[in-house]
Amino acid sequence: MTEPRNRVLTECIASRWVRVHTAIVLFFLVAPILAIIPLSFNSGSYFSYPLQGFSLRWYEQALTSPDWQRSLLNSIGIGAASTLIATCLGTLAALGLSRSQFPLRSIIMPIIISPMIVPIVVVAAGFYLIFAPLGLVNSYPGVIFAHAALGTPFVVITVTASLLSFDQSLLRAASGLGATPWIAFRRVTLPLITPAVATGSVFAFATSFDEVIVILFIGGPDQRTVPRQMWSGIRDSIDPSILAVATMLIVFAVLLFASINWLRGRAAAASRGLV
Numbered sequence: 675m676t677e678p679r680n681r682v683l684t685e686c687i688a689s690r691w692v693r694v695h696t697a698i699v700l701f702f703l704v705a706p707i708l709a710i711i712p713l714s715f716n717s718g719s720y721f722s723y724p725l726q727g728f729s730l731r732w733y734e735q736a737l738t739s740p741d742w743q744r745s746l747l748n749s750i751g752i753g754a755a756s757t758l759i760a761t762c763l764g765t766l767a768a769l770g771l772s773r774s775q776f777p778l779r780s781i782i783m784p785i786i787i788s789p790m791i792v793p794i795v796v797v798a799a800g801f802y803l804i805f806a807p808l809g810l811v812n813s814y815p816g817v818i819f820a821h822a823a824l825g826t827p828f829v830v831i832t833v834t835a836s837l838l839s840f841d842q843s844l845l846r847a848a849s850g851l852g853a854t855p856w857i858a859f860r861r862v863t864l865p866l867i868t869p870a871v872a873t874g875s876v877f878a879f880a881t882s883f884d885e886v887i888v889i890l891f892i893g894g895p896d897q898r899t900v901p902r903q904m905w906s907g908i909r910d911s912i913d914p915s916i917l918a919v920a921t922m923l924i925v926f927a928v929l930l931f932a933s934i935n936w937l938r939g940r941a942a943a944a945s946r947g948l949v
Contacts, residue, residue, distance in 0.1 A: 707924060714917035732918040742919065745903040752814065752899065753882040756821035760878040763822070764829025765871055769863075771830070772837035787827040797824070798891040805892055812894030820888045825878025832877065836870030876934050880927070 717727035736742050767786060771779050789797055801820045802811060810816030844862050864871075886901035893902065900919065907913035 710917055711921050711924065713914075714921040716914070716917075719914055732915045733922075736915040736918045736922075739915065741898075741903060742900075742915070745898050745900045748897060749883050749899040749901075752817055752821060752897070753879045755818045756825055756882045757875050757879040759818065759822035760825035760829050761871060761875045764826045764874055764878070765833050765867075767826070768830050768833035768837060769859075772834055783830075786830050789824050790827045794885075794887045798888040801888060802891045811892050812897070814897060816892050817889060817897050820892060821882035821885060822878075824885060824888070825881045828877035828881065829871070829874030832870045832874035833867055836867045873934055876930055880930050883926075884923075 712725060713723075714732060715728050715730065716725045717729035717731065720726075771783055771786075798820075801816075801823075805811050805816045805820070808816075810819065883899075884901060886899075886905055889897065889899055889902045890905070893899070898906075900923070904916050904919060907916045
């Protein structure tokens, strides 16, 4: 009797230690982010505690400022266009790489995901050297293409992971029933991988929306996005409205994370044939 009790006690202590350790790690990661939120409601003009009072003045300034409005529209437009390109290219690449007979797959895959591995400053410098002779620097197409290249690896990874569990016999059955490859893809493959494609699209949009280094290299005054506006606000002058924008971006990131989890659940259910 003593040994089972000791085992149960040990497991209980280990379980509580894991929970405490996890809570400490989460607090360490989230505390710097949570510290920003109260400051966004500060009535004072300084980034410091204690708060001088409660006010929504910085939210009003951020939402009514022409510079912030233009930056938000730029971020949404560039993010949407780059996400569309990244989703199409990433899905096509994943479909090709998922084929077992695809040549040089082990070499091409690392090249595709290299923007996720190589330091972003190096990637941005490379974009500048390539786009400058083509006249794409300080232009919307240049920024969109660059952000699409950064977002494509996320689509490739998520769609490839979904295709690994895809039942290829479904395509053979569709072919046996007279379906062309395009019809088989549109009616069989695409519905099953749609949650993975949507998840990759969310990651691609988040990558574009949060990117600042590339926009500093190849973007001009007309292509000023929210991250670049925040960068300018910190560098040129201490603008407390940055805290309000940062808080709204945190809420936006939480919503994106929730949508990604929902899409992952849909993808898992689709792979089990439940939807």
